Amino acid sequence: MASALFSILPRKCFAFLKNKTLIIDEPEVHLHPSLMGRLWRALESARPDCLFVFITHDVQFAALHKDSPRIWVKSFDGANWDWDFIPNSDLPEQLLLELLGNRKNVLFVEGESNSYDVQLYSALYPDFYVVPSGGCTQVIANTKAFASTEGLHSLKAYGLIDRDYRSEKELEALKRKGVFSIAVAEVENLFLVKPLLRVVAGHFACCNVDEAVNKVIDHIINERFRGQIGRQICQATVATLKAQLSALDFGDVDNDSVSDRFKEAVGSIVPEEELERQKARFEGALSRQDYDEVLRLFNAKDASSSIGHFFGVDNKQYKEKVIGLLTGEAREKVLEALKPFVPVISA
Known part of the structure; x- marks a missing residue:
């Protein structure tokens, strides 16, 4: 060769x-x-x-x-170069080099380069360099690695993840580490929030706005959510139990006490109680027809792909149509509709 x-x-x-x-x-x-x-x-x-x-x-x-030896140029004022050696980091090598050449603060998000996460968040957070990181675990790891890398302190990095089945306590702990969450279960649910539904209905002018929005809400709550509520309750329970297990602290133990301490710690977790708590949350949202709460609880990525026909749009094209509005005259209306459901992150 x-x-x-x-x-x-x-x-x-x-x-x-x-x-x-x-x-x-x-x-x-x-x-x-x-x-x-x-x-x-x-x-x-x-x-x-x-x-x-x-x-x-x-x-x-x-x-x-x-x-x-590798050097990166931080800036040039017309007469002087500000440069430094590439720092050591737990970030993936290629990602580190990409970030060093960036002049904006960084926002790690879930998804891939062509996913809805990146397209929506790039529009919602224009002052940030949005970096797709796959799953939530990698978002958290990248945010932590960035913060601990010497030489990157001129920039700030945050993470933004789906809410999923996390408790308020978990979300608050992540926020203290610079990882924020959206106000709905997953990014696909942003396509279902009421203010956005009104923008879409008004833009396509295919129907009465209130009638179309009410039909979508009824469909999501009483067909999609109701039809999957049993499985959703089980998934939420399992996710919460896993989080509780991972958070167990056994303290200082020795060979003689490790078994007892483990049994004591695990014994504090009662699956039956957690199952009943999740049932109360999910069934309560359903009985109250609380649409906002349903969107906070409902993890179903395909739900937003079932509503396009209410606006005269092919179901499979609905999300693409919304993304398309971000590049047109409805951009500001779409952004204003979504802002209440995403966290404020200061650059």
Whole structure:
């Protein structure tokens, strides 16, 4: 492979005198990503006597040189450069390099680069650099790792996760660590909140606004939520019991006391009581027809994909239509409709 790569390099690349310093600006230009790393690695191997200095904006290329000293430029005032060495961090290598080149405070969110989380939160938090992190566990881990990385203290990082089945105590503990939650069970439920439903109904002008919104509310509560309430109660109970188990503190124990302390700690958790508590929450919301509470409790990602027809829109396209409104004249109305359901995070 190396000889094949050498054959496409200009002969001048090998004509430098020994022990020289080569400064290559933007080595990624005009090269396919699959070739770039192998090409420059081959050149470096061919001239080990030379010092190669690469100036690049490509974080993947920089990540390939993790065994080499790496410098990032913080700022340039027209006369002076503010720079530093890449700090050690528990953040994934490529993510760290990406964040170092960013000038905004960071907001770690769930989902992938093309998910609804990123699209909605980028619009709702324009002063932040929104970084998709997969699941909530990784959001929490990234937020913690960012805070503990020396050299990043000029920026702030927060996390934003779904509420899921977490208790208020859990959510408050996460908030103290810089991880916030939305006011509904999951991001898909943001597409179901009343103010947004009114904006959508008004925008498409396909029906009476109040009538359409009331039909959606009845559908979500009395068809979707009611139909899944038993499974939802069980899932909420299991999630809460897992959280209680993970929070157990056995204190200082030795070989003679560890078994007793474990039994004592576990004995403080009563599954039957938690099941009854969750039943009261879910069945209470249903009996009161409390739509806002239902959206806080209901974890069903497909619920928001069942309401488009109430507005004359294909069910599968409903969320895409809402995202589309964020790029048009209804943008401000959509943002105002969603803001009461997302936390205020100061940049």
